[in-house]
Amino acid sequence: MTDELNELYGVRPEEFTARRKELSTAAKKRGDTEAAKEIAAARRPTTAAWVVNRLVRADETAAPRLADLSEGLRSAHAEMDGPRVRDLTARQRKLVHELVRAAFDAAGLDDPAAALRDDVTDTLQAAIADPDVAARLGRLEKAERYSGFGGFGPSTVEPVSRATPKASKPVPQPEPAKPAEPAKPAEPAKPAGPSAADRRAAAKRVKEATQEAKAARSDHDRSDKEAAEHRRIVATARRRYERLLEQLSEAEHEVDTATARLESAEEAASAAADRLQAADAELAEAESARAELDG
Template structure:
């Protein structure tokens, strides 16, 4: 049951993530499924790019298989050092990544993505080709992924010189992008925590206001009962006095 709920959670728009997570946790607790409640509560809000890729994987069930199959064929071609096959598969990879990037943005109804969001979506799909672990986690990603290795899916032309400065620059760029992604994830988690604390504070304030209203009603009822008690005592006293005079 928790898997279906997590699918709905990670498929929802980021703005609705925190409220939906709270609702799903409450539902799991209500039906007595503590394990599901714990898994759902531990879910972290994804960045925009991660959410876009998650929605694609959740809506198009063949996404994982297509990326995984291509990755398997690329690894086999590299293991056999089949240059021609590697070039053919690299071309196939670029075509597939372009197709899935467009499909992901369309599924998320993102008409004009920023350059960084588009790049993060593309980089995550490329990482899924290269890394089976990334492929497995599609649909549950919290931040963009990027493949920093060499070989799979990025075959260099034969006899191409190695550009060491370019490689170093790319590594620095990858590290900076990873740092930005980590910062985005931490900001999203901080936003989640702030929203949760705000909801708890608002609930506590509402409970306090209701308690104050109940106290005021109780005090008013007590004052009324006390007045009635005094009146009854006076009536009793007067009745006894009349009886004595009689």
């Protein structure tokens, strides 16, 4: 049963309905009514779901890699290990990007629409965050999206309670002295301004942030230029590839035509050889008969 459903969710979406009917009918014929019902109830996957299903069939390491990353993230969040969470989050982005590209390669989709790419990306991220989605990889029916945190959220930490100090016993006060001359009200203290050290620290922070922003902008611009150049190279290579395919198709047509003509010529040559052989035999017999008459 599992094998039949796995096979069913491995076919292309446009072939799904026909294959589902074939498998359900086969199950009925062998008397397995439960399997027939389950197969008949299987829903045709969306294109995004089929792309992800195709990925886990083409690459047996995809699902385990997603599961390992999910386990690591859950552990890091549970331990509130900030540096490890950041490292694993960066690895998550890299892995999802890599698997999205591999998924479309496996599906044979060279230029997927942005919406389809987003659905596949969201589904792979959901497989990391949600064990239920991960368990259905290979037999997904639709694109998945994970909006909650689940086990990835920060652990709830109860605040440490502080005991309320007991009230102290009143201390006897001395008898009031004779009233003295009223003191002049003290002038309110002026708030202290930022220290020189604070100013230096703030200036240093601004300088470092400025340098980092400049470096990030430069890296961004360089990456954009490299991406644009690679897009140009890919477009050129694709056009050349298409031209080569056209030339190959034309060459194959020429080969087929020449082969057909060769076969026709060989048949004609064979027929001519048979005719020549028969004519030679007839000539030999005629000459032999004449020689007998002359003798």
